Amino acid sequence: MTAVLDTLREALGTECVRTGADIPRKNFGDASGARMRAPLALVFPRSTEEVSRCLEICHAHGQRIVTQGGMTGLAGGANPQESEVALSLERLVGVEEIDHDSATLTALASTPLAVIQSAAEEAGFLCGIDLGARGTCTIGGNVATWQQMRTAIRSCVMG
Ligand SMILES: Cc1cc2nc3c(=O)[nH]c(=O)nc-3n(C[C@H](O)[C@H](O)[C@H](O)COP(=O)(O)OP(=O)(O)OC[C@H]3O[C@@H](n4cnc5c(N)ncnc54)[C@H](O)[C@@H]3O)c2cc1C
The missing domain is CATH 3.30.465.10 (Uridine Diphospho-n-acetylenolpyruvylglucosamine Reductase; domain 3)
Known part of the structure; x- marks a missing residue:
C-alpha cells in the first residue's frame, strides 16, 4: 500500500496526498449519516490531467478509489472504506x-x-x-x- 502512495506523491507532490491525522473529518463521510471512516489516503488533484494520472497510478496498483464531491449525498456513495483512496475533486472549481x-x-x-x-x-x-x-x-x-x-x-x- 505504501508503494501506491509513494507513486502518487511523486506524481502529484506531497501536498496533494494526505494521510492519517492530516485528513479532514469532512472526507470521512457524506450527509447520509452512514458509518464514517478515514480513507487510506486523500488525494487532491489540481487538474483533469492530474485526475487521469491519479487514476492511472491507482489502476496500475489495483488500488480502489472513491470519488468525492461536495459530500452532500444521502446514500453514502462518497463514503470511503479504510482501504480506499479518496479522490477529492475540491480543487477543480470554475x-x-x-x-x-x-x-x-x-x-x-x-x-x-x-x-x-x-x-x-x-x-x-x-x-x-x-x-x-x-x-x-x-x-x-x-x-x-x-x-x-x-x-x-x-x-x-x-x-
Ligand atoms: C439539504 C439537502 C437537500 C438535498 N436535496 C436533494 C434533491 O432535491 N434531489 C437530489 O437528488 N438530491 C438531493 N440531496 C442529495 C445531494 O445533495 C445530491 O445527491 C447531490 O447531487 C450530491 O452532490 P455532491 O457533490 O455533494 O456529491 P457527493 O455526495 O460528494 O457524491 C455523491 C456520489 O457521486 C459521486 N461523485 C461525486 N462527484 C463525482 C464526480 N465528479 N465524478 C464522478 N462521480 C462523482 C460520489 O462518488 C458519490 O457516489 C440533498 C442533500 C441535502 C444535504
Whole structure:
C-alpha cells in the first residue's frame, strides 16, 4: 500500500496526498449519516490531467478509489472504506465557458451548483436544476447522482 502512495506523491507532490491525522473529518463521510471512516489516503488533484494520472497510478496498483464531491449525498456513495483512496475533486472549481448559441455551460467537476446557477443567470439563462444543498453540492456530484440532471443541464432555457 505504501508503494501506491509513494507513486502518487511523486506524481502529484506531497501536498496533494494526505494521510492519517492530516485528513479532514469532512472526507470521512457524506450527509447520509452512514458509518464514517478515514480513507487510506486523500488525494487532491489540481487538474483533469492530474485526475487521469491519479487514476492511472491507482489502476496500475489495483488500488480502489472513491470519488468525492461536495459530500452532500444521502446514500453514502462518497463514503470511503479504510482501504480506499479518496479522490477529492475540491480543487477543480470554475465555470470555463458559456456558449450562447448552444445554451450550454461548461464547468469543472467540483463547481458548486449555486455558482453554476449564478453564472447562468448572469449570462441571461435559467439553470433548470435546483436542490437544497445548492451551496455545497457540486455539478459533478449532481450528474453522478441524478441522471435526469444531464437532460436539465443541456436544456438550460433563456430567462
Ligand atoms: C439539504 C439537502 C437537500 C438535498 N436535496 C436533494 C434533491 O432535491 N434531489 C437530489 O437528488 N438530491 C438531493 N440531496 C442529495 C445531494 O445533495 C445530491 O445527491 C447531490 O447531487 C450530491 O452532490 P455532491 O457533490 O455533494 O456529491 P457527493 O455526495 O460528494 O457524491 C455523491 C456520489 O457521486 C459521486 N461523485 C461525486 N462527484 C463525482 C464526480 N465528479 N465524478 C464522478 N462521480 C462523482 C460520489 O462518488 C458519490 O457516489 C440533498 C442533500 C441535502 C444535504
